[in-house]
Amino acid sequence: MEAPKFSVLIANYNNAHLIGQALDSIKRQTIQDFEVIVVDDGSTDNSRSAVEAEMASFGGRLRYIYQSNGGVASARNAAIMASSGSYLTFLDPDDYWHAERLEAHAAILDQNEAVGLCCSDFDRLHEDGHVEQHFSRWVPFPNFPFEQRISREDSLRWLLAVNFIGTNGVTIRRRCVQAVGLFTESYRQAEDYDYWLRCAVNTEFYVIPRVLHTYRIHQGGLTKNFLENCEYSQRVVLYFAETYEGFIGSHGLGGAVRSAIARRWYEIGNLSFEGGDIRKAFGSYLTGLRSEISFPNVLRFLSVAARKTIRLGTFGSLSRERLARHS
Incomplete structure (x- = not known):
């Protein structure tokens, strides 16, 4: 069986009430050449039944893996190891993609073999309904190299200045993942930042200044601290x-x-x-x-x-x- 173009990796913990919207946003993608791997990191809610209820609509392209709670890095690593796609991409279960998310990333990676990591802009949705665009807040630099190949050195310089990457807006070429390895499981937070820095040592980046997913801000979430x-x-x-x-x-x-x-x-x-x-x-x-x-x-x-x-x-x-x- 031929491997899919994309492996969509979801690390879930107690998001049964929201994961349906995340999965629905994957089904609405303009590119349908993908597999979806949900790793349930020891959820105590009805996440399993919420995911299983969606399986038929994916036609065999959705897999559910349960593991004891080990943290988000552990769950992402399990998803990486279970994946087979040429491009690995992430979606958190409480967020959702816009319909052109995969198509926009595929267009960049297909045409730029030297680029191993592609990322895009996103909306930050607060609980009160307020929406702010990520790049407008965190990348207030007039010379940021949007829509062009960024060398390893420049990728690192920008990452060291500000972590401009949102995990749900990242797609990584498999050979880059193989070179970098897995997420560092000892980090309770910033495990994604660590991974992007390591990626920058190994490959060129490309940044799309276009909103392609929505990220929810939870008052009680880890990002609040x-x-x-x-x-x-x-x-x-x-x-x-x-x-x-x-x-x-x-x-x-x-x-x-x-x-x-x-x-x-x-x-x-x-x-x-x-x-x-x-x-x-x-x-x-x-x-x-x-x-x-x-x-x-x-x-x-x-x-x-x-x-x-x-x-x-x-x-x-x-x-x-x-x-x-x-x-």
Whole structure:
């Protein structure tokens, strides 16, 4: 039996109420040359019956695999190992694709053999119905190389500056997956960021500035914990810098890596400050200063430290005034 063009990989955990919409968005694709693999990561709801109810409509192209709970990276790895398509692509069970999603990605990968990873823009749908376009928020750079092949070095530079990739908007050529390997299961968050960085070492990227899927923002979801996500992202970058030290040095990426590490320490500091952990905040700022010895970074440290010190002083004055007023 001939392998399909696409393997659509879904890692599911307790999304029985939403996975039907995700699967329906796959059925509506303008390209129908695909297999769908749902790996259920130990769900305790009726996910199995929700998926099985859709099997007949897929005509044998939908597979359901159950495993004990091991996390999203483990579930994605199980789906990768069970897949057979030329192109591997991801869809979370609580999100959905637009009808041309597969066709748009196939057009790029079919015509650009050197490109191993293609990604596209998406809408972020909040629980209150508010919608924002991902690239307009996270890639405010006028020179971002949309709609062109991006070299490994430039892909890494942009990824280190901002993780512009949404997992549901990614398609990866099988040979790239074979070179990169599997997702790192020890990461509770940012396992996708780690994977994109590793992909960039191995292949060229292509970014489509067109909204081709919708991503739901859940108030109780993992993505709500910005501090934890930022800390995991920093862990990913630090490990990447150590593991790929030779590649980074030989391709002139040392400055980009150091800048990314310093910038993320400031982000951790800011989030810690807003959460009330002042000691951790200023400790992170100092670590950020030590991470990159450069004039711009010294200015950044002085600016951040001065602003936070002023805020602390203002808060202290207001607190004393309130105490005096009530004494």
